[in-house]
Amino acid sequence: MAIYRYFYKPDLFLTIIANPKWPEILHSLFPGQTATDCLDIVSWVFEQKKKALLKLIDNGFFGTTIAHIHTIEFQKRGLPHIHLLIFLYSQDRIRDPHYINSMISAQLPSPQLQPLLYAKVTKYMIHGLCGADNPQAKCMVNGKCSKHFPKKYRERTDWAKDSYPLYARPDNGLVFECNGARFTNQYVVSYCSQLLLFFDCHFNVEISAGLGTVKYLSKYIYKGPDRATIEISGRMQDKIRLIWMVTLLVQQKLTGRSLNSIYMESHQQSNVFLSIFPINTMSTSMHTRLSMKC
Numbered sequence: 163m164a165i166y167r168y169f170y171k172p173d174l175f176l177t178i179i180a181n182p183k184w185p186e187i188l189h190s191l192f193p194g195q196t197a198t199d200c201l202d203i204v205s206w207v208f209e210q211k212k213k214a215l216l217k218l219i220d221n222g223f224f225g226t227t228i229a230h231i232h233t234i235e236f237q238k239r240g241l242p243h244i245h246l247l248i249f250l251y252s253q254d255r256i257r258d259p260h261y262i263n264s265m266i267s268a269q270l271p272s273p274q275l276q277p278l279l280y281a282k283v284t285k286y287m288i289h290g291l292c293g294a295d296n297p298q299a300k301c302m303v304n305g306k307c308s309k310h311f312p313k314k315y316r317e318r319t320d321w322a323k324d325s326y327p328l329y330a331r332p333d334n335g336l337v338f339e340c341n342g343a344r345f346t347n348q349y350v351v352s353y354c355s356q357l358l359l360f361f362d363c364h365f366n367v368e369i370s371a372g373l374g375t376v377k378y379l380s381k382y383i384y385k386g387p388d389r390a391t392i393e394i395s396g397r398m399q400d401k402i403r404l405i406w407m408v409t410l411l412v413q414q415k416l417t418g419r420s421l422n423s424i425y426m427e428s429h430q431q432s433n434v435f436l437s438i439f440p441i442n443t444m445s446t447s448m449h450t451r452l453s454m455k456c
């Protein structure tokens with residue numbers, strides 16, 4: 163909470179998941195291998211993408227940045243993903259719905275006018291079918307989607323009180339069909355078209371509109387790594403296979419951590435990284451990176 167007391171509330175919340183089919187990964191594999199066979203390569207490529215993203219943000223993609231916090235997690239199958247909070251200079255804080263519409267969308271693009279963007283949005287930014295259409299979906303808690311999908315149709319973007327903006331999701335007849343399911347604008351996860359096209363992976367961009375979102379965002383940032391106790395029993399072949407799988411996952415996490423070793427010196431107990439920038443010296447070379455125990 164000391165961070166929020168000092169910087170007020172974060173302005174943007176980004177979630178990016180590694181794409182195992184990035185060309186940089188595929189070009190590094192031997193014939194017959196998949197990304198899950200070489201999780202160290204996945205971690206390495208993801209680290210380079212992360213650096214490119216932070217450079218874009220530091221150079222003012224969303225406005226003058228005064229600080230950002232990020233944490234990197236690894237999914238069960240080994241893919242890394244990053245949660246990133248961005249704090250903007252007060253004069254660059256996002257308040258205007260027209261500006262939001264120019265930067266962030268929660269709609270299906272036209273497949274005729276924007277075929278490439280349509281392909282990326284339908285590939286990465288569609289929330290799985292849930293609600294009454296699929297009550298068994300993983301996101302369902304007590305009969306409701308924990309992510310609040312499907313969203314209501316809205317003709318325009320508005321501010322919700324002390325929460326996220328309510329993005330425009332017009333009922334314009336656009337439908338994406340996949341495996342017999344039909345997805346409208348109600349199922350689109352908010353995205354920035356430039357960043358989605360550039361990074362070619364799941365890339366969720368949310369605007370944090372009020373202090374009420376701090377608790378929710380902090381839960382993502384500070385929830386810490388998963389822990390598990392494993393008892394190995396059964397046939398020797400099964401034991402060897404299990405040990406191999408665990409070794410792969412641990413190896414990938416260690417690779418991810420070692421790539422961040424410059425930050426890890428004062429973060430032995432945490433994967434959370436905080437960067438702070440002096441407002442009047444915004445050139446990259448003059449950024450002051452301060453470590454902070456979290």
Ligand SMILES: [Zn+2]
Pocket residue numbers: 289290291292293299301302307308309310311312
């Ligand atoms: Zn859902």
